[in-house]
Amino acid sequence: MNDLILNDKDIEIVDSLVDSLPNAILLTGPVGIGLLTLAKHLAGSRLEAIIHPTDSDEMPTLSDNGVIRVNQIRHLVAITTTKTSHRKVIIIDDSDKMNHASQNAFLKSLEEPPGNTHFILTSHKPSKLLPTIVSRVQTVAVESVPESTTLIQIKNLGITDETKTRQLVFLASGLPAEISRLVSDDQYFEHQSELAKDARRLLGGTHVDKIALIEKYYSSRPDTLDLLLSAKLQISKSIHAQADKRLIELAERLEYAFGAVLANGNIRLQLTNLII
Numbered sequence: 001m002n003d004l005i006l007n008d009k010d011i012e013i014v015d016s017l018v019d020s021l022p023n024a025i026l027l028t029g030p031v032g033i034g035l036l037t038l039a040k041h042l043a044g045s046r047l048e049a050i051i052h053p054t055d056s057d058e059m060p061t062l063s064d065n066g067v068i069r070v071n072q073i074r075h076l077v078a079i080t081t082t083k084t085s086h087r088k089v090i091i092i093d094d095s096d097k098m099n100h101a102s103q104n105a106f107l108k109s110l111e112e113p114p115g116n117t118h119f120i121l122t123s124h125k126p127s128k129l130l131p132t133i134v135s136r137v138q139t140v141a142v143e144s145v146p147e148s149t150t151l152i153q154i155k156n157l158g159i160t161d162e163t164k165t166r167q168l169v170f171l172a173s174g175l176p177a178e179i180s181r182l183v184s185d186d187q188y189f190e191h192q193s194e195l196a197k198d199a200r201r202l203l204g205g206t207h208v209d210k211i212a213l214i215e216k217y218y219s220s221r222p223d224t225l226d227l228l229l230s231a232k233l234q235i236s237k238s239i240h241a242q243a244d245k246r247l248i249e250l251a252e253r254l255e256y257a258f259g260a261v262l263a264n265g266n267i268r269l270q271l272t273n274l275i276i
Contacts, residue, residue: 004041005034005153005176007145017042021089022138024110024119028126029142031229032178035122036093038142042120043089049079051090053097064225064262068098073105080114088117095121096128103130110136144174157183171196192230199230202275203250210275218268221261228258 006014017025021042027035040047051073053066060066076090092098098106110119110133121137123129150173154165157180171192172178182189198216201209217224235251257270 003180004037005145005149006038007143007149010140010142013140014038014042017140018044021118023113023117024121024137026095026121026123026126026129026134026137026139027142028123028139030144030175031124032172032175032181033142033144034175034177035124035142036091037177039091039093039120039122043091043118046087046089046118047091048088048117049076049090051076051092053094063222066094066097068092068095068102070099070101070105073098073102073109077105077109080109080117086116090117090119092119092121094123096123096125098129103133107133107136145176147173150174150176150179153179154183159183167193191226195226195230196234198227199234202227202231203234207275214268214271214275218271221264221267224261224267224271225258228254228261232258 004014018041025042027038029035036050040050051068052060053063053068054072055061055063055066058069076092079088079090092106107130119137121129126134126139147169150169151165153176154168159165159168167189168179168182172182182192198213202213205213213227217227232251232254235247235254239247239251253274257274260270261267
């Protein structure tokens with residue numbers, strides 16, 4: 001599967017999809033699992049276009065504030081209505097970032113699907129999609145890979161240092177796309193390592209530690225979102241290892257704070273509420 005790294009169950013599913021691609025697929029899974037890579041693999045030579053979220057200047061962005069706008073979906077409709085003899089695949093990456101107007105416009109394409117066009121949607125937050133969209137697509141939930149697979153991937157990427165291997169496993173075990181990015185981008189690796197340390201302090205540090213974190217992060221919304229995302233990942237791993245009521249409540253508070261900050265809520269207030 002070239003640069004695709006999947007668990008055994010998902011390999012079987014993907015093989016069957018390549019042989020018989022449905023009209024519309026929704027790929028879901030954790031951030032860093034490699035949904036776009038998988039979508040491109042499924043599309044193969046039939047790939048016609050990829051629609052990404054855009055910023056306020058309508059430039060592609062990885063920011064949490066990115067939006068897929070209705071004019072992008074109208075362009076998609078124009079592609080699908082152009083008659084061709086070959087099959088076409090259109091990928092909508094981070095499809096949950098379609099705004100309400102975009103989702104309604106896209107729904108029309110799903111209700112009257114063109115015969116020679118396939119849609120592949122990716123989403124880390126499928127609950128944000130309209131139920132009427134989800135009901136019309138085949139959902140494939142991509143799961144993280146075993147830690148043993150992550151260790152093999154790290155070795156294949158040329159990492160032999162045991163300390164860095166342990167760091168990579170802590171930061172992104174089970175997430176092939178995130179591992180690749182951490183290994184290929186030293187600056188990103190250092191940034192994520194610092195975030196992980198701060199997230200641990202946010203979750204289990206002293207009160208003084210937590211106050212210091214508020215002062216460090218409150219002036220930057222993107223950095224705060226990254227901090228909360230790292231904390232959410234750590235809590236998720238802890239719950240997976242041993243779920244208890246305290247961890248679940250903390251995970252819910254982190255999710256609320258993340259949503260509030262993303263919605264332009266007061267950063268200092270949300271971080272303060274989180275540590276009280």
